Amino acid sequence: MLTRRDFGRGLGALGLAGGLPALAQKLRVMKVANTAAVNDPQQCFVTAGQHPKLDFYKPAGVDVEYVNMSSMTQALQSLRGGHVDFGPAVPGILLPAMAKDPTLDLVSVYKWLPRNANVIVVKPGSPIKTAADLAGKRIGVRSQGDSGIVITKTMLAELGLKDDTCEYIAIGDGAPAGAAIDNDRVDAMVAFDTAAARIELVGTALRYVPLTPKFAQVGSGWICVPRELLKKERKNLVALFQGIAKSTLFAHHNLDAGIDLHWAVYPESKPKGRTEEEARKELVFILKDRKNSWMRRPDDPDQRMGASSLAEWRANIEMSADSSKNPRLPEALGDPNRLFSNELIDDINAFDKRAVVEMAKAFRL
Template sequence: MLNRRDFGLGLAALGISGGLPAIAQNVRVMRLANTAAVNDPQQCFVTAGQHPRLNFYKPNGVDPEYVNMSSMTQALQSLRAGHVEFGPAVPGILLPAMAKDPSLDLVSVYKWLPGNANTVVVKPTSPIKSVADLAGKRIGVRSQGDSGVVVLKAMLAELGLKDDKCEYIAIGDGAPAGAAIDADRVDAMVAFDTATARIELVGTPLRYVPLTPKFAQLGSGWLCVPRKLLKEDRKSLVALFQGIAKSTIFSNANLDAAIDLHWAVYPESKPKSRSLDEARKELNFILKDRKNSWMRRPADPDQRMGASSLAEWKANVDLAAESSRNPRLAEELGDPNRLFTNELIDDINAFDKQAVVGMAKSFKL
């Protein structure tokens, strides 16, 4: 079965992919660098709004498209080359890359994950009680390009510790990762909450180690765009991120419906070996923490969807400087205001959020 991405690639081979959507639908396809490498319902905070019953994107002239990537490094290369229009911004990876290469002119425009969704997990019987205990240990990560490496570096640096004796071991996802933890091939794993929930789902018991205090207060997910695109097509970016904001609010209020909408838009992502009810139950478990991290914390002084603050980006720079062992990083980056912008945020939030919540709570596909 051809999926949406396969169809686009097929049109590209015919030399008509650039013109067809714009002419037929007057819609600009906005390609997203998807570092999860697979488009599944955990991305319903974006994809739910693509369904015609919600239609959060196309009436405003845009439509997101997932382009799978193997790592953050590949995503940055794709953003630089113009192969995608937007992608994830992991400060610990992005900021040192921008300092090293000033031509990598990206700006973070939308915070999609205000809560900190990073986790540190160990076997229940592990002697490890805190992040400080991870210095010099074997650390499991999804892949060598995964952000878990930078996350641990940042937290150890916050504690005044180094990771120079840590060994980072790629253990993958799900059952293989669980087997590596259970068989003591690694002492701990650092990964996003959805990845560690998948390990628990296959039957591997885990114990969660608290994040370090300073790091725990930071958001964990931004979306960035080339600065050139921000200048040239502000209207499309507002439409794109407003659609994401609406989809996020809808998905948080009615996760089951959002999962079903994702499957309807991307039928190739439906489970092949189990029922939809079983898969939906699993996804609810995987997203049990993530769905709340999509939303602003109640104590956040700025409740606008997607908004960032100068204080948190200064903190991101400090942590990135520590984790990359570059005390001159802030100087090399220059004014931290150039790393992010809230200039789209008021327009993105110019919709009735409670109406979206009401729609979600009464929605049936």
């Protein structure tokens, strides 16, 4: 099985080993603050392109290294401290943090989840029918630093409701979360779609409750970098995000291959105790909704991969002000244009997307 340590041998098989020393000298390894386990194949929208058969990063002089984090809050702290180069940007967490601490000078440069991948799930017989019914309830979240808390606050604020009487209970992932729902320790769970799918896989029946209308139209995942890094390493950041864009297209159009490539690059992520076919079936189920959220909606006026808009960031500010109960948040943040940048987007998208799609459709590992 090919691992990243086998990269040199893989290049030799492709007849490229002669260029390896020069390539290695120039390689810029970009560290990512990762709030999902690196062995989780939902990361294949990044990791597929690390495999030598695709090689979407190294020829441009970059590669990705995962640094695991326990929460979004820890990820922001690591970005501020310079321990990582890029990381997730959840507006409901990022914007209040930036308003409180002006030294947290981060800019969102790539939208990796252009559709809303958050979900509300309850037991099939639950009396909760709409997001408004979450008020005053026990809400399950993955951890106390998880985005599910701020997402609940955001939706209730949109409806003009308070979350003052809500109780947020950390129930983890998979089987522990399923048991908490089955045993009525919580009334609902607010999480990403992949977390809900993992709960369904352990046998817990779930009913999905619609998100609030305004929140449902907002993207759910950006990637941010320190502003100073954007100034100093523009070329490397373009190479990094173009590699992610290519990997995303590839994995969306051939999810089976994306999973295979992730397993090959990170062999420790391959599930133990069950057949490969069983493991693949589970992963395809987990990513059935997520793979579509990687791609822009057909009616999105800007189809460039990674692009943001001023209108959505103004909406993010408004929702964050409501959910954090801080009406002065917009004033503290200042010009919303400073929160995001599309300056890399045209260069990131300057590749043959059709060729990547055709490669994905024909690919065999």
